[in-house]
Amino acid sequence: xxxxxxxxxxxxxxxxxxxxxxxxxxxxxxxxxxxxxxxxxxxxxxxxxxxxxxxxxxxxxxxxxxxxxxxxxxxxxxxxxxxxxxxxxxxxxxxxxxxxxxxxxxxxxxxxxxxxxxxxxxxxxxxxxxxxxxxxxxxxxxxxxxxxxxxxxxxxxxxxxxxxxxxxxxxxxxxxxxxxxxxxxxxxxxxxxxxxxxxxxxxxxxxxxxxxxxxxxxxxxxxxxxxxxxxxxxxxxxxxxxxxxxxxxxxxxx
Amino acid sequence: xxxxxxxxxxxxxxxxxxxxxxxxxxxxxxxxxxxxxxxxxxxxxxxxxxxxxxxxxxxxxxxxxxxxxxxxxxxxxxxxxxxxxxxxxxxxxxxxxxxxxxxxxxxxxxxxxxxxxxxxxxxxxxxxxxxxxxxxxxxxxxxxxxxxxxxxxxxxxxxxxxxxxxxxxxxxxxxxxxxxxxxxxxxxxxxxxxxxxxxxxxxxxxxxxxxxxxxxxxxxxxxxxxxxxxxxxxxxxxxxxxxxxxxxxxxxxxxxxxxx
Numbered sequence: 001x002x003x004x005x006x007x008x009x010x011x012x013x014x015x016x017x018x019x020x021x022x023x024x025x026x027x028x029x030x031x032x033x034x035x036x037x038x039x040x041x042x043x044x045x046x047x048x049x050x051x052x053x054x055x056x057x058x059x060x061x062x063x064x065x066x067x068x069x070x071x072x073x074x075x076x077x078x079x080x081x082x083x084x085x086x087x088x089x090x091x092x093x094x095x096x097x098x099x100x101x102x103x104x105x106x107x108x109x110x111x112x113x114x115x116x117x118x119x120x121x122x123x124x125x126x127x128x129x130x131x132x133x134x135x136x137x138x139x140x141x142x143x144x145x146x147x148x149x150x151x152x153x154x155x156x157x158x159x160x161x162x163x164x165x166x167x168x169x170x171x172x173x174x175x176x177x178x179x180x181x182x183x184x185x186x187x188x189x190x191x192x193x194x195x196x197x198x199x200x201x202x203x204x205x206x207x208x209x210x211x212x213x214x215x216x217x218x219x220x221x222x223x224x225x226x227x228x229x230x231x232x233x234x235x236x237x238x239x240x241x242x243x244x245x246x247x248x249x250x251x252x253x254x
Numbered sequence: 255x256x257x258x259x260x261x262x263x264x265x266x267x268x269x270x271x272x273x274x275x276x277x278x279x280x281x282x283x284x285x286x287x288x289x290x291x292x293x294x295x296x297x298x299x300x301x302x303x304x305x306x307x308x309x310x311x312x313x314x315x316x317x318x319x320x321x322x323x324x325x326x327x328x329x330x331x332x333x334x335x336x337x338x339x340x341x342x343x344x345x346x347x348x349x350x351x352x353x354x355x356x357x358x359x360x361x362x363x364x365x366x367x368x369x370x371x372x373x374x375x376x377x378x379x380x381x382x383x384x385x386x387x388x389x390x391x392x393x394x395x396x397x398x399x400x401x402x403x404x405x406x407x408x409x410x411x412x413x414x415x416x417x418x419x420x421x422x423x424x425x426x427x428x429x430x431x432x433x434x435x436x437x438x439x440x441x442x443x444x445x446x447x448x449x450x451x452x453x454x455x456x457x458x459x460x461x462x463x464x465x466x467x468x469x470x471x472x473x474x475x476x477x478x479x480x481x482x483x484x485x486x487x488x489x490x491x492x493x494x495x496x497x498x499x500x501x502x503x504x505x506x507x508x509x510x511x512x513x514x
Contacts, residue, residue: 152359
């Protein structure tokens, strides 16, 4: 809360409650759409649509950010769609009866949200939230087996109100660890080459490449920070690239 | 929820419910990076009746004692262990040891939150199917374990700011993540009691501590176990029942009777 609770009028309080619940619902819907291979629909319905916001939207992970909705689409929808199509085509070679199935067949991608921490800006126009996800990513293959990972990550988001609807503006999925089911994490090498790091490999080539979080040292670098009460949005405090503490070093100083 | 509140009271209590959730989330994220001092200083009620209880062993009474255990004691342990970590990973020299030790992420789920009719306090129960993971360890290995617990918390609105008043932490089981059959391990503990009691630890946890380094002891006013971790012979436990609608915090409506 930006003010002490007794400093809010009834109208302000109910608006705050309403906004926070709606922000949570947007993020929850994202989880369901992502799990149902509905990324195209997710970008269309849950992400910003106004031009000024589309140009500055971002999707970040430990290795950088995709900036602008066109770039986000290139990674999040187009690349995923191509990968899933290629996988289904390979499966159809072995099992032609799968030809009518949808891309994503044999795969499961689920990142439920817990531990919500949401702050609504004092001016009511933006919101910031942090969640923790113990999720999993399972990918089938033409042999009929599958590769699975538990994925532990923080999910941080800035949302903006367009009209009366809350929309995702900046999203950062900051990964802590992955673990194959049934494997003892102790025996996993501490440093994996990129080709063996499934999450980094999947993220591809972002618009802005930078190390946003080094998972090898747990939460030492403190990114992403928890939301704090705030009055109005500033890009330098956001979950977009300009809000990263090393943005100046990585981008502006080069 | 009490269905007989006036509209203004319902609005106030709905906002308070969300604030209680935020406060507990703030605890979770600060705890995950080992920042006990920031947590206790900013979101715990400064009172001699404030309680923090760990179901397995003891209860700290009063803000000062909670500060001692969660800031002083919890800060001291990483400092004592830091030299052993630096031998494994020399590049961490000069860094803050607290977030390096592990990510103790007690995620929050399944919340049931009641705000008092008078709007001054709130009570909440959470389930936490959490994890403890680390990429570094004094023995050079990673580790990951589940930390499934239940929380019962009373919150108080202190001059317009919500903070913890009482909290009970009740672990249910802490097995190594995905590499241990915890039921089989529990059976083995029962039938081989002379082996190390694995309370709060698992085969995949922290490396053994260097016993030559003196450590400050914890300080708890009330000793004793109030909750048992999983065992094949455990009775049904409801140590932190969900809160019922209530008018004001008192000994009948509190996770810490006698401290209200």
